[in-house]
Amino acid sequence: MAFDTIFLNARFDGGARHHIAVADGRIAAITSVDERPAANETIDLGNVLVVPGFVEGHIHLDTSFYGDAWRPHKPCTNGFDVHERVAFQAQNMAVSAPMDVRARNQLDLCIGHGTTQMRSHVMVDGSVGLKSLETILRVREEHRGLIDIQLVAFPQSGILMSPGTPQLLDEAIGLGADLVGGLDPASFDRDIEKHLDVVFGVAGKHGVDVDIHLHDMGTLGAFEIEQIAARTRALGMEGRVAVSHAYGLGDISMDQLKKIADTLARSGVAIMTNAPGARPFPPILALRNAGVTVFSGNDNIRDSWWPYGDGDMLRRATTLGYRSGFNIDEELRIAFDVVTVSGARALRLEGYGLCVGAKADFVTLNAEHIPEAVVGVPQGRSVYKEGKLVACDGKIVGKRG
Numbered sequence: 001m002a003f004d005t006i007f008l009n010a011r012f013d014g015g016a017r018h019h020i021a022v023a024d025g026r027i028a029a030i031t032s033v034d035e036r037p038a039a040n041e042t043i044d045l046g047n048v049l050v051v052p053g054f055v056e057g058h059i060h061l062d063t064s065f066y067g068d069a070w071r072p073h074k075p076c077t078n079g080f081d082v083h084e085r086v087a088f089q090a091q092n093m094a095v096s097a098p099m100d101v102r103a104r105n106q107l108d109l110c111i112g113h114g115t116t117q118m119r120s121h122v123m124v125d126g127s128v129g130l131k132s133l134e135t136i137l138r139v140r141e142e143h144r145g146l147i148d149i150q151l152v153a154f155p156q157s158g159i160l161m162s163p164g165t166p167q168l169l170d171e172a173i174g175l176g177a178d179l180v181g182g183l184d185p186a187s188f189d190r191d192i193e194k195h196l197d198v199v200f201g202v203a204g205k206h207g208v209d210v211d212i213h214l215h216d217m218g219t220l221g222a223f224e225i226e227q228i229a230a231r232t233r234a235l236g237m238e239g240r241v242a243v244s245h246a247y248g249l250g251d252i253s254m255d256q257l258k259k260i261a262d263t264l265a266r267s268g269v270a271i272m273t274n275a276p277g278a279r280p281f282p283p284i285l286a287l288r289n290a291g292v293t294v295f296s297g298n299d300n301i302r303d304s305w306w307p308y309g310d311g312d313m314l315r316r317a318t319t320l321g322y323r324s325g326f327n328i329d330e331e332l333r334i335a336f337d338v339v340t341v342s343g344a345r346a347l348r349l350e351g352y353g354l355c356v357g358a359k360a361d362f363v364t365l366n367a368e369h370i371p372e373a374v375v376g377v378p379q380g381r382s383v384y385k386e387g388k389l390v391a392c393d394g395k396i397v398g399k400r401g
């Protein structure tokens, strides 16, 4: 039987050359270059480095202005203040291009750079109801076959502070959101227990995973993480809960961190960091050494939170490595792992990786090996989703639905 496609001369990290045979969108065989399985289509990769598709683990498809008019950043009046940032966001959104246009722009950017799997937070709260989610669900549908997208129902205006939000989060899952989110249970909603009752209540009712935004610093943030971990264990949700940002983990003593890292590892709570600007952020190596899954995302791209971000998870790996002081090859490989394999574990992706049986989602990179790719961020990539070319040199070539 002939395979659908044979990709000849793929160079894996480490230098070995292989042919990759694809059938029904999955890797059906990986052979040595001495064998050449029969296939209906042949693509010669010419000995280029091949890596699995990038995992964008945290982005906001609804609130970016990428491709729209430039919106100058407004700083908070008194340090970082989530309430103020949310207010700036509402002002900007009122005058921006339609959400579906902006979301498509952002998706093109991400797919063009090699992201094949994504988790996006989408606002669901009393301020916007289910409108943003309805739009992003439509955009997700158009992109089937180009990228797999998980959507988190995200209460950006709080749960207890924003009337109607508990019910909306429940409805959002019914509508097609895959996970339920939360936001600073202590500093924003002022009641950790009640906030988590709603989040884990919706998760339990629908059997969905949880991904909570947590900006709170120091011991307050650490305490909230302990509460989230305790709930996770009590409900048997190990491996199905993530805390995004968790700035507090970068702001506590090493002794405190060690204790909380053990708690996170025991409860299988993953940590998402984008290694943001000048803020403290979770120490990647210490957490990983304790057994915690650390994953990453671009988070905000040209929106009301900050003007940075380019949708490139390889450049995000550079940022993670740079801010973490990673220099040796082993550490640069860790930065790469955070945006690939660890992301896949946090998102519980089925069929991820360059192995037989996995989805044929991969990216070609003009680099000798992964450490060089992380520091060099080579362009001129080809992106394959389920064995089909979807982007080349940053441009989408696959067809939207």
Ligand SMILES: O=c1cc[nH]c(=O)[nH]1
Pocket: 060, 063, 082, 156, 183, 213, 299, 300, 305
């Ligand atoms: O959009 C964003 C980004 C970071 N934190 C939030 O609460 N929202």
